[in-house]
Amino acid sequence: MAVFFLPETNHPFDNITISITSFYYLPWNLEHNMKVNQSQRLISLDVFRGITIAGMILVNNPGDWGNIYPALRHAEWNGCTPTDLVFPFFLFIVGVAITFSLSKRKNEGESHQKLIKQIFQRSIILFVLGLILNTFPYFELDTIRIPGVLQRIAVVYLVSSILFLKTAKQTQLWIGIGLLLLYWLLMTIVPVPGIGPANLEPATNLGAWLDNLLLGGHLWNYSKVWDPEGILSTVPAISTTILGILAGHLLRSEKNKTEKTVWMFFYGSILMVAGYILDMWFPINKSLWTSSYVLYTGGLALNFLAFCYWTIDVLGYKKWALPFQVYGSNAITVYMLSSLVAIGMGEWLIQNSSNSYSSLQQFLYQNMFLSWLDPVNASLFWALFYVLIWLGIMWIFYKKRIFIKV
Numbered sequence: 222m223a224v225f226f227l228p229e230t231n232h233p234f235d236n237i238t239i240s241i242t243s244f245y246y247l248p249w250n251l252e253h254n255m256k257v258n259q260s261q262r263l264i265s266l267d268v269f270r271g272i273t274i275a276g277m278i279l280v281n282n283p284g285d286w287g288n289i290y291p292a293l294r295h296a297e298w299n300g301c302t303p304t305d306l307v308f309p310f311f312l313f314i315v316g317v318a319i320t321f322s323l324s325k326r327k328n329e330g331e332s333h334q335k336l337i338k339q340i341f342q343r344s345i346i347l348f349v350l351g352l353i354l355n356t357f358p359y360f361e362l363d364t365i366r367i368p369g370v371l372q373r374i375a376v377v378y379l380v381s382s383i384l385f386l387k388t389a390k391q392t393q394l395w396i397g398i399g400l401l402l403l404y405w406l407l408m409t410i411v412p413v414p415g416i417g418p419a420n421l422e423p424a425t426n427l428g429a430w431l432d433n434l435l436l437g438g439h440l441w442n443y444s445k446v447w448d449p450e451g452i453l454s455t456v457p458a459i460s461t462t463i464l465g466i467l468a469g470h471l472l473r474s475e476k477n478k479t480e481k482t483v484w485m486f487f488y489g490s491i492l493m494v495a496g497y498i499l500d501m502w503f504p505i506n507k508s509l510w511t512s513s514y515v516l517y518t519g520g521l522a523l524n525f526l527a528f529c530y531w532t533i534d535v536l537g538y539k540k541w542a543l544p545f546q547v548y549g550s551n552a553i554t555v556y557m558l559s560s561l562v563a564i565g566m567g568e569w570l571i572q573n574s575s576n577s578y579s580s581l582q583q584f585l586y587q588n589m590f591l592s593w594l595d596p597v598n599a600s601l602f603w604a605l606f607y608v609l610i611w612l613g614i615m616w617i618f619y620k621k622r623i624f625i626k627v
Contacts, residue, residue, distance in 0.1 A: 263472065265529035266317055268542040271549030273310045275608055278559050280304045284586040284603030288596035293604070298423065299504040301517065308370065308507070309461050309518035310525070315378055316465020317526070319385050320473060333386050340382045346627055347375035350557060357564055367439040368432075368450040371557075376455055381462040390470050397463035401512040404457045405503050408511070421509060428453035428509060447508075454510040461510075464492070464519040468526060478535045485527035492520030544612055547619045554618075554625045559611050 283289050292303045326336060351371030356362065384393060408427055409419050416425050423429065429447035432440055440448040471488075472481060496505060496517025505514045532538050548555060566582035573579055579587075589606070590599035618624070 265533040267549040268533060268545045269526055269529050270314050270552050271545030273307055274552045274556055275548050276307045278611060279604050279608050280307060282563050282604050282607045284590060284600035285596060288600045290597060290601060295507060299506050301505050305507040306518055306521060310522050312377055312458060312461045313465040313519060313522040316381060316462035317469040319382055320466050320469025323385055336386060337383060340379060343627060344375040344379040348372050354560055357561055358568055365439060366441060367436050368448045373450045373455055373458060377458050377462050380459050381466060385466055393463055393466055397460040400456055400460045401515060405512045409503060423447055449508040457510045457512055457515050460515050461519055468523055482527050482531045485523050489520045489523030489527060492516045496520060547615050550619050551615055551625055553627050555611050555615050
């Protein structure tokens, strides 16, 4: 771990950047190396990241999983709700930031060998953090879920970063398309061993078979036989990040800001339409991370980035975005901490007035919101409350200029 004190500080705990690797320039971090000119930052990307992380915390922490508004649920199988946009948006953001961060470091003369070493270091740390999150608080390694959100980010970041360093923009485009076509063919043509013809059902598709073959006993607890962050579906997830890399190329181009905005909206709309069309043969499905899902969510992500870019970086309307900028400044940190605390509150049992026991989370939820709201609104208010609590904590970090880098 390394600690840096930035200039013009009045207190030893102000202006701190903490890194648990030697990689000081992170795609998802608000505070870059001290030498970075802040005027060159893409504030809209930080805000987009913050909105995405806030959304992730919101949908992951309802007061009661049995009482949730439909928009805050994942689609049962095929289809796409607003909740299904959160994860692909984050992977898209990682891609955009890869373009900015690694381009800068390449231009400063850092060798590919050094960059690749640091990319591997960060990926390993992210993967391990994901494993810790999956096994907390009991650490039962014999049944630990190996796939997960941070694990997928780690693998996708590793592959996409090396691809960015070693290939040209046109090659990246064709690799992204090739991965989507390959995955489509594998899932819809290749027979599933021991089951029969190719299919897209939850427990019998090719991806589920591969997960069971290689990770049996270490899959998602709620399904046991397949995993939404499984091995095969990570392949098209790489294409989601490649879309972000390509968007980063556009943003770094010599085009003026208006042209960049127009082209982002244009390409985003094309991708959405392509996703809708492909849905007829390969349904939009988050759990399978289908090729149509990549196109549709990638198009939405590009359109939303265009909106943020035009509103914030072009028109200069920034005040409304500060809370999300705060969230985006420690994105992985707040995701990790909020998840650990939520798990802890769910496991900590306390005795209530009727001498029965409930978790700390349920005790607080029932007394703070369920006592005066109907269940579905009480569940929503708890989730919003949890988002605001972490906003307050991250605001303290932001004001103290404390930024924790993975």
